[in-house]
Amino acid sequence: MELDLRQAIIQRVQGKDDQALTEIIEGSIDTEEMALPGLGVLFEIIWQNSTEAARKKMVTVLQRQLPRQA
Template structure:
């Protein structure tokens, strides 16, 4: 049976408590680059379940971090 990276990440975090998920995310931020695909999968899940307003806020936040010279 072949499993892709996305499925492996989802299986690894499935069944975790909110506190566990918070700790996983917190410990991944600024960590090794190998955790970035996992954060990407989690972000994808959040994005898919977000309202249009929440998506706009996420994109605006990313834009501000990527373009700090444009923030007034």
């Protein structure tokens, strides 16, 4: 059975408790770019299961944290 990347990432985190998920996320930040697709899959799940208000807040936080153009 072939798994695509998205399915493999989901299987890696399924059944993990809060602490394990936190460690996976924090361990993927500021590391090799190979971890970025995994964070993207996790963000996709968060986004799809967030309220409109939560989505707006995430976008606002992102806008505030992006460097300004000179």
